[in-house]
Amino acid sequence: MTVRIGVVGTGAIGREHIERLTRTISGARVSAVADIDAALAEKAAAAAGGARVAADVPELITADDVDAVLVTSWHAAHAEHVLAAVAAGKPVLCEKPLATTADDALRVLAAEEAHGRRLVQVGFMRRFDPGYRELRRVIAGGGIGRPLMMHCAHRNRTQGERYTTEMAAQDTAVHEIDAARWLLGEEIVSAQVIMPRATDHRFPHLRDPQFMLFETAGGVRIDLEVFVNCQYGYDIRCETVGETGLVRLPDPARAEIRSAGRVGTEIDQEWGGRFAEAFDVEVQAWVDSVADGAATGPSAWDGYAATAVAAATVEAQRTGAVVDVNLAPRPAFYA
Ligand code: NAD
Ligand code: ISE
Numbered sequence: 001m002t003v004r005i006g007v008v009g010t011g012a013i014g015r016e017h018i019e020r021l022t023r024t025i026s027g028a029r030v031s032a033v034a035d036i037d038a039a040l041a042e043k044a045a046a047a048a049g050g051a052r053v054a055a056d057v058p059e060l061i062t063a064d065d066v067d068a069v070l071v072t073s074w075h076a077a078h079a080e081h082v083l084a085a086v087a088a089g090k091p092v093l094c095e096k097p098l099a100t101t102a103d104d105a106l107r108v109l110a111a112e113e114a115h116g117r118r119l120v121q122v123g124f125m126r127r128f129d130p131g132y133r134e135l136r137r138v139i140a141g142g143g144i145g146r147p148l149m150m151h152c153a154h155r156n157r158t159q160g161e162r163y164t165t166e167m168a169a170q171d172t173a174v175h176e177i178d179a180a181r182w183l184l185g186e187e188i189v190s191a192q193v194i195m196p197r198a199t200d201h202r203f204p205h206l207r208d209p210q211f212m213l214f215e216t217a218g219g220v221r222i223d224l225e226v227f228v229n230c231q232y233g234y235d236i237r238c239e240t241v242g243e244t245g246l247v248r249l250p251d252p253a254r255a256e257i258r259s260a261g262r263v264g265t266e267i268d269q270e271w272g273g274r275f276a277e278a279f280d281v282e283v284q285a286w287v288d289s290v291a292d293g294a295a296t297g298p299s300a301w302d303g304y305a306a307t308a309v310a311a312a313t314v315e316a317q318r319t320g321a322v323v324d325v326n327l328a329p330r331p332a333f334y335a
Contacts, residue, residue, distance in 0.1 A: 003290045004031035006066035008057050008081050009073030010044035011035070013095060016272055017070055018048050020283055028287040034060040035073075057081060062088050068290045071095060075171055079104035082300075086111045086119050091295060093286045095123040097174045098303025102311050105304035106328060113333045118295035121286050122303035124178040128285065129278035131249045135240065136183050144242030147184055150222040152176045153237040155230040157269055158201070165207045168226045169193075169313035173212055176224050176238070177313075178298065178306045183240065186216040187305060191313040192322045201229040212313055213322075233267035234274050301334035 005021060007014055010033050021030050030048040034057045035041040045051040054060035061069055061084045069085040071078055071094040079099035085092035086108065098120075099105040112120055126132045139147055154172055163171075181187060194211040202208045209227035216222070239248040254265040268274040282297070289296045305327060312323040 001027065001291050003028040003287050004065055004067045005029065005070055005287075006032040006034070006054065006060040006063065006068075007044070007048075007051075007070045007072060008034050008060060009071065009077075009095075010037075010040045011072065011074075013272075014070075014072035015044055015047065016279070017072060017283060018044055018051075020280060021070075021287075022048050024280055025284050025287055027291055031065045032060050032063060058084060061085050061090065066090065068092065068287075075167075076100050079108060082108050082120060083111055086115055089115065089119070091119050091121075091286075091290045093121045093123060093283070094303070096178070096303075097170055097307055097310060098122050098300060099307045100170055100311075102304065102308040102328075105300070105307040108300050109304055109331065109334070112300050113331055118299060120300040120303070121289070121295055121297040122178075122300065122306075123282065124175065124182075124298040124302065124306070125275055125278040125282040126175055126179045127182055127278075127298060128281040129275060132179060132183070132238070132278075135238065135247050135249060138247045139183055139240060139242070140185070143245065144240065144247050145244035147220050147240050147242045149241045150180055150184070150220060151237070151239045151241070152180075152222065153225040153227070153235065155225070155233070155235040156228040156271075157231060157233055159206070159208075159228040161203050163203075163206065163228065165205070165210075165317060166314045168208070168210050168228065169212070169310045169317065170307075172226050172228060173224055173313060174306050174310045176222075177214070177309045178302060179238065180214065180216070180222050181302070181305060182298075183238075184216055184218075184220055186218050186220065187327060188214045188222075188309045188325055189217050190215045190322050190324050191309060191316045193313060193316040193320070195317075199227075199229055201231055207317070210317070212316075214309070234270050235267060236274060299334055301330060304328075 214222040
């Protein structure tokens with residue numbers, strides 16, 4: 001079976017996923033695309049080799065030539081697009097975040113549960129990265145004893161003018177929020193944000209960098225530096241300290257260069273390169289799950305929990321307080 005995919009949003013990651021689906025992934029093809037920017041949609045359709053441009057998003061989602069939906073629009077539109085896919089009974093892979101408010105994410109949970117089977121996978125691709133998988137295997141296998149602390153950094157080279165202080169939580173830290181929940185097997189119960197001296201390499205409206213502090217239900221403390229204009233590269237760090245040892249994310253395998261009295265390795269510049277393998281595995285797993293008729297991967301519950309923590313982090317940015325995360329009870333549907 002070839003899964004016919006409709007892509008909503010043909011910006012940066014939409015185009016990368018279209019290329020991936022067209023050249024790398026087996027068992028799928030892009031049949032239709034939609035974007036509020038018609039010129040972008042036309043270009044993306046041509047790159048997909050024979051996809052059509054849908055009249056609008058509702059037409060794409062309900063179309064007969066679309067078996068499954070890939071949502072790569074702006075974060076604020078995700079919940080609306082996922083709800084439309086669920087209403088049409090179609091499997092949907094939604095780039096992170098699932099929503100920007102906990103209430104919108106809860107609407108997705110309710111709609112999926114009412115449908116009666118899982119349709120939603122959230123694009124937390126770190127769960128498919130070999131390094132993160134190794135971290136999880138070591139932690140779950142007791143290799144460092146009981147986890148106590150986690151130290152993380154999320155650095156981007158630069159961000160554009162549209163990127164806001166809130167997005168540091170909703171769009172950037174949400175990766176670590178999900179990864180920490182997944183690695184530790186615990187929910188996050190509070191968030192706090194401390195603002196260090198701001199970099200000059202930023203647009204004036206943006207607070208950058210930021211220190212975020214999280215606590216899990218079991219008392220693990222997580223510190224996360226988000227620095228999205230660090231200038232030097234795309235640098236993702238994660239170290240978990242346990243009672244008998246620590247485990248740290250490996251730097252991506254790169255050739256070591258020794259030259260001119262120095263030893264070094266290259267640093268990735270963008271997310272697309274650093275997580276290329278993870279994206280390939282993630283999207284292939286999603287396509288396979290659509291063909292099998294059984295959703296796998298990060299669920300709408302994971303999307304909701306991460307959104308709720310990110311929302312508490314946004315409140316912590318504004319107030320400077322430690323903000324509690326009060327999750328709704330986890331439905332048996334997501335057990
Ligand atoms: P982008 O701005 O380059 O692309 C978004 C596209 O969506 C634009 O072309 C825009 O016109 C379109 N769009 C927005 N609202 C729409 C609507 N209502 N209907 C139709 N089209 C709409 O942004 P991007 O960098 O590609 O990011 C898109 C999403 O992917 C974001 O949620 C972001 O968090 C996520 N993302 C994830 C990763 C990752 O590492 N997993 C990396 C980059 C982006
Ligand atoms: C972007 O949306 C991503 O998901 C990238 O992985 C992240 O590094 C960046 O900060 C986000 O804006």
